[in-house]
Amino acid sequence: MASSPRCINCKTKILPTCHYPAVPxxxxxxxxxxxxxxxxxxxxxxxxxxxxxxxxxxxxxxxxxxxxxxxxxxxxxxxxxxxxxxxLAPIRRLPVEILERIFVQLPTCLNIVGPRQGKGRYQLTSSAITLSHVSFHWRSVATAQRSIWSRIKWARNDPHITMKNDLTPLLDIFLENAASHPLEISIKFPLAYSTIQSSTSAIVERMGTHAIHLLRTLTNQFPRCEVLSITDLEVEALDHVFPHGTTFPLLRSLRYDPQRFRDNNVFKTNGRFWNAIYSAPRLQGISFDTILEPMEHPGRVPWNQLKSIHVDYLVYYRDFLFLVTHCCQLESLEIDVPFAGFEEDDEDEPEWDETIIPVVVPHLQELSFETTSSVVSHALLRALTLPSLERLDFGFGESDNLDSVCESLQTFSSMLQRSSCALTMLCVVIRPRSINERFLSLLPEVLEQLSCLECLQLYVDTPSDRGRTNPGTGGSLHNIIGRICSLLSLSSNRSQTILPKLVELHLDDGFTAPYPSSQMGSVLDVVEERTGPRLDASGRKDISALRDVSISVCLIGKKQELPGIEDRVAALERDLIECSILWDFVES
Known part of the structure; x- marks a missing residue:
């Protein structure tokens, strides 16, 4: 029989225990x-x-x-x-001013993403909400920082699922905490193709009540908007909720990318919206999917106040010429040209490359143009004079005529001579078939002109249908890395140091052609020469130390042929702020 329970301290029985036996x-x-x-x-x-x-x-x-x-x-x-x-936590000793700066640097945007798992419910993420739940002190600091509540991003993933939950109360919290701070609003709301073909009332009905309510709340805040991005949202839906008399007194930057790809009608449907955009007194930057609509009514666009333009699909050379000649304050231009190059305006007119005229763009500081046409790259480099240029990103188009590609490089050199000598960032994309010995021989002439260059990015772009070049058939392609490194070497006997201000170097051969593994050591030699400790030891105060290096190459040979390479790379990772040196082997 079990004993009676006792007190754990005095061991006294808590309760008496019956002594009657159990029934057998x-x-x-x-x-x-x-x-x-x-x-x-x-x-x-x-x-x-x-x-x-x-x-x-x-x-x-x-x-x-x-x-x-x-x-x-x-x-x-x-x-x-x-x-x-x-x-007693050390973070309490952190001054409020430092805590505020940390909060401002965090990605505190309110992200509304969904639907999740086909249920019509959206996922919400925001560092601002997380920070405000840490402590009362952090919440008071976070709510006082209006800027961290001013960025709102709404992205719809599945156009076939209606929004099931009302997120307006949470949005109202962000808008209230942002107070009078200018807003950054991004809306991505694709519709199903069948919905696009419907009437405006049908589009609104299929969007759902909660989505319309949220969209209307955001559009009501457009007068407070400083940066606005609209992607895939059809203008019929926007027209339904866009308030009459809305203006954009604070708007500085707009990106509009409609779902109806390159359809001119999407711009004309909502006249009130575009009239309000073009009347924005502070508008300085516009990003378009295509520039068709502004060219239909060029008088409506405030070209003279635009400082930044991005066009994803620039079809005609005349449009490019219009931009660089009418935007008198243009500081940044980014364009993508179709694969086949510029299209012809009229069969009766001369071909566009026969109408190239010299153009001076006095204030342009950043230029980026992406094209696979050597004719386009050659024409643009030949036409432009850019006295204020600081950052340039372009590609040498691929051509079966290697002489024309080399002429593009010479044209680039001439453009540098006509333009600014203060270029600090250069990003060049080269197609494999564009490289030959003549191309490589012209590199010194080009690099010698870039005495102020701080960042050099060179990428070899390989079409996906071509793949890696077979060993032994890469021609002069594998020499591109070696030629660049030999020019940068401080131990060469050149009278003039190439790129003395260089602090960032990014070389990527696209793993297109094998590079002799025996020469990998010389690549590391050049990088090591330009590290801070080596420059200090040699007393080279006229050379800036490398801070950020990334090199990706394809090597022919075996890893055993590179003794100590991993130790040398590890040493570079210690000496540099950022270092990434990658290699891949193919059998010889």
Whole structure:
């Protein structure tokens, strides 16, 4: 029989224990019936055991209440300990000014992304919300930083699922905390193709009540918007919720990318929206999917106040010429030209490359044009004079005529001579078939002109349908890395140091042609020569130390032919702020 429970401290019995024996199992299993005297005795025993059971229940309830009280007191004590430890936390000694700067640098945008798992519910993420839940102090600091509540991004993933949850209350919190701070709003709301073909009322109906409510809340905030990005949202839906009389007094930058790819009608449907955009007094930057609509009504666009233009699909050379001649304050231009190059305006007119005229763009500081046509790259380089150019990103188009590609490089050199000598960043994309010995021989002449260059990025772009060049058939392609590195070497006998201000170097051969593994050491030699410790040891104060290096090459040979390469790369990673040197082997 089990002993009576005792107090853990004094060992006193808490409750008495009945000493009546249990009914034998054999008796219960038999058909034996108790006698009258047995029945009277059993009833007395039952009464005593039931009374003792009640006392046990009462004691258990008392102990349960005691346990709950102890757990509650333990939880309170744990919270006190945590609060005292928090009181001693080093981060409390961080000045509020530093904490504010940290908060401002975080990606605190409100991201509304969905639907999730086909249920029509959206996922919300925001560092601003997370920061405000850390502590009362952090919440007060976060809510005082209006800028971290001013960035709102709404991205719809599945156009076939209607929005099921109302997110307007959370959006209202962000808008309230942002107060009068200018907003950055990004809306991506693709519609199903069948919806696009419907009437405006059908489009609105299929968007759903919650989506329309959220969209209307955002459009009501357009007068507070400083940066606006609209992607895939059809103008019929925008027209339905765009308030009459809305203006953009604060708008500086607009990106509009409609879902109806290159359809001129998408611009004309919502006259109120575009009239308000073009009337924005502070508008300085516009990013278009195509520039067709502005060219239809060029008088509506405030070209003279635009400083930044990005066009994803520039079809005609005349449009490019219009931009660089009418945007008198243009500082940044980024264009993508179709694969086949510029299209012809009219069969009766001369071909566009026969109408090239010299153009001076006095304030342009950043230029980026992407094209696979050597004719386009050659024409643009031949036409432009850029006295304020600081950053240039372009590609040498691929051509079966290597002489024309080399002429493009010479044209680039001439453009540098006509333009600014203060170019600090150069990114060049080269197609494999564009490289030959003449091309490589022209590199020194070009690089010698870039005395102020701080960042050099050179990439070999290989079409996906071509793949890697077979060993031994790469021609002069594998020399591109070696030629660049030999020019940068400080141990060469050149009278003029190439790129003395260079601090960032990015070389990528696209793994298109094998580079002799025996020459990999010379590549590392050049990088090591330009690290801070080596320059200090040699007393070269006229050379800037490399800070950021990334090199990707394809090597022919075996890893055993490169003794100590991993140790040398590890040493460079210690000496440089950023270092990434990657290589891949192919058998010889």
């Amino acid at each position: 199992t054999a008796t219960l299993r038999s058909n034996h019936t108790p006698t009258h005297s047995d029945v009277a005795y059993i009833r007395v025993v039952l009464q005593e055991e039931e009374q003792e059971l009640q006392r046990y229940d009462e004691e258990i309830e008392s102990l349960r209440q005691t346990l709950e009280r102890l757990e509650s007191e333990r939880e309170l004590l744990t919270r006190k300990i945590g609060e005292r430890r928090s009181w």
